[in-house]
Amino acid sequence: MRRLSFSIIGVIAAAAIAIGINLFADARLANVQLDLTQGHIYTLSAGTTQVLNDLKEPVTLRLFYSRQLGSTVPAYGTYADHVREMLNDYASRSRGKVKLEFYDPEPFSDTEDRAMAYGLQGVPLDQGGTQIYFGLAGTNLEDDERTIPFFQADRERFLEYDLTKLVYELSNPTRPIVGVMSSLPLDGDPRTLMMTQGRGPGGQPYASSVLLRQTNTVKTVPTDAQVIDPDIQVLLVAEARDLSPATLYAIDQFVMRGGKLMAMVDPWSEAMAGTPSPTGMPPADTHADLKQLFDAWGIEFDPTKVVGDLTGAWRVRAGSGEGGAQAVSYVAWFNIRDGINHDDPATADLRQVTVASSGSLSKAPNASIDFTPLLTSSDGSGILPVDEVKMPDPAKVLTTFKQQGGPRVIAARVHGVLKSAFQGPPALEGDQKRSADFPAYKAQTDGPANMVVVADSDILADRFWVRVADFFGQPTATPFSDNGPFVANLIGTLSGSDALIGLRSRGDTNRPFTLVAAIQADAETKFRQTQQALQAHLDETEKQLRTLRSGGADGDKANTDAVITPEQRAAIDAARQDVLDTRQKLRAVQLELNRDISTLADEMRIFTIVLVPAVLTIIAIFMGIIQRRRRARARS
Template identity: 55%
Template structure:
């Protein structure tokens, strides 16, 4: 029996309550640990980042770190940002945070060589006057006329200054390039000298006002970019000697050069000069600016450098152009065309494996656009090293250049397109020991011409390994093929949609011996086209054009036969002249009308039939995006739940 004098024993604590207390204590400890780690990171690891983006957009590139490591003297960065701008336009406020964070990364990686100041230029303040004096762009915020700033000014110990007048959110993907270029300009006082010999108005067309096209008076954007990194110097087309100070010679669309100039180019390369030769079977830029009207003879729009390139072991084809269905531009179709837009396979964007990923100048480019380009190939038995930079896809073919020179018809060109399954090189790097194209010495002078006094000694072979780049297209420099230039409060703003400018500047800098910004500049373009759908659409469109042309020819023949039948036969002489139609002709007319109606129905239906692949793919993608992915996640969750339940059952057993 239990002892009545003894107090009853305290019931033991419930296991559930004890577990609850331990869990709460664990949560508090975890929260304290997380808070402590955050405080330590804020204090000692401010710039520690983990970049999980595919293109590593938030990580300073090797080129930027190379430029920062090469700083020989301190550089001061002054960010002028009006807080009122961020308050009124939140998009600029978010972008300002992005700019500040990036500048902080620069300062942290500079080893103390960069100093950052952040200033708010309030209206009528000394800071505002200083921002205006530095050339930063003031933008009106409202109708009251209050102006705001969002720019950067940098200066070195020699009081040299560089500025970014206004940060545009549209250029966010070029932010690192713009910042690094600004610092590079202050840290590199000497730039490679690039000589430019061209027959094209790359620095603006002086006839722009006469042509009533003032926009043509502006230089091409690629020339503006080259001036930011190099010193450009114009070369006369009749020069006899290339100045030895010139490191890179940029030869663009050479036409009818005298033999003395060709000799000067040859000897420049023999003495170790670097050459960028840009030729063209048909220059769209030259054709668009050619004078004359209807009935005028077509201008000469091709160029070559056969005398030199043949001697060096390479040739450029100037009577054929490369057509490429992959990446073809959509252009306005003809007035009588049933479809408003058509793929113009003579103009195309090179993407993916068309860009050599093993070469620094093209390794990180996303897209390069060309117009009426030609091919390059090594000559049989040539000992020169031939490295392709730009290559067409296998969906390409060659076509007579006259088809694009005289009234090109994109619809007919597409209808005649047949992919040959062969790829064609359009740009290539050449390296090797070269023999002079003038083995017997300088050519004879023309009558009345005198030999230059500073003519160097003749060289029959290159002093060292020659390094040159040949591109069989000059329209790569034309703004309309790669960049949009818009007006932003009186200032031109260039927004590239292709990497043409980066490609040319990369080549010039690498040939000139400075390639720190090549990888960085190539990160600028971030175009990611829907390649699968686009390829199906282009193939369907090409098939449609081929089918359409056959039906159109049959329709025209039937309509021509119908007109002949309607004329009937001539009445006998002496009777009233009139057209007589026999019953047989009437039956033939009815059959022709029925055939015309059937042909037109086929023309209307053929494109719809050929688009079924695209519509089916779009439907499948919608199913995958809407249903399949959630189903997969749900299935994974159910599988994990079943696995956990099975493990618990096994543990209890």
């Protein structure tokens, strides 16, 4: 009886301890997390932490989520839980500066009217026209508003970036000033818009330009500028063609005075080639370079050569005639994955960048600059003459392409003291006059200059990194490459604002079971080979069986009525048994297909159901033994 009482008291004490631990963990350890995922996709990045720590005034975030959406589409319910958890994490790390409000906008309610007033997008859930909402509205003390109209499932991997960008824009009204000099219609082409009457993506601003404007104040710099505005912190020169000596001098002196430069040159611009000229015809030459500046700064770029790479080459339809169009690898357009520098903060979290008809860069001999590659081709890349990509035949290009080793640098950081490419201001052309505030000439930088050079301007073009679609009347751009984040991240580091670095391309929460997939693929291969062999043997045996039963090869009625001899009966029985054995082997092979996967699943169940509790039990027994020994020592 006494032992029973002790046992009951022990069970009650254990339950009390368990409840106490849970209450303590909920009160004191709610914000303690252990992220063991590859890439730490559940850990807030340093940029998000910096934005939250730098908040000076409160920011209110209002999540409008229709519960009916989650009950109808469970995937969105899971996504909504992810959004809530991340918002709670933001609030807990902001030291009270981020305030959260959650709403369920039911049809025809005041809450729905409020969601519509913020500009959140209502989406019909059924044929009855019921509108559901899943968006976020943020405000600050000055009544500035920023919204995420609708959390789309295919942008879940960009969730942290979208949330942090919203908070950052509400808390940082002053943005870095970025100047853009380009011959490309980055902000849209009015002529194309007029021709298409605004229908479709044609003539719309580049998605990369839209992304850049989300976190920066962008000023357009004309391609004939004589002076770069001193307020500009970073100058993006992208596919700026036919620049005069005066404009080159302006860029040069901008760098000499400490300005940050991102130069995007190109041996052949696919975007420019697809842009009609004033005459309506595409240009015959679309290359752009900064040869005079690059020569003085120790950078080599050859505009007559294009990099080709079989690794990651795009599959395009080519050919015609009797054979019809076929898919071939076009080596001039390729995705870069392994060639991304993951040690640089701007490219650390990027997974893929797509380039098209790009050139290559290198450090000039005896140059004193630091030259750090950011994007490189694979070891199996090669060089193509630029003429082969102007009016390309992808099949012919593939046939003549030769791998020449690598890698070849397509984008790089340049750091070091630079000397001017000019001895002084160049002479002006025609009746041009210099402004009264024309800056004095500088022969070299006061300290190390920082710039980024890229041998491809097509990184900016939509066709090489986003798919534009219509989402209930709203154009949406879904990225398949990280070209836009590549440019925006680099501009961010050059401007000195690294708060959003690493947020634009976070890891995907949908992690594939690579081991299971490999086992399944291997088993599938073995299964198909064995199945084909057994099936062929089965077909042949059944054919022989039909022949024996008919009494001959022709199978006519005369043979069918013939008397079957004992030898034929034995042969028929043997063939029938062979058929049964072969079918049994086929069933066994089908069972073997998933055996390894089932074994792995059983091992995981044993680990989670048996092994973990067993380890905890052993630890508890060990601690109990130690406690008993301590008590025994105390008594003695």
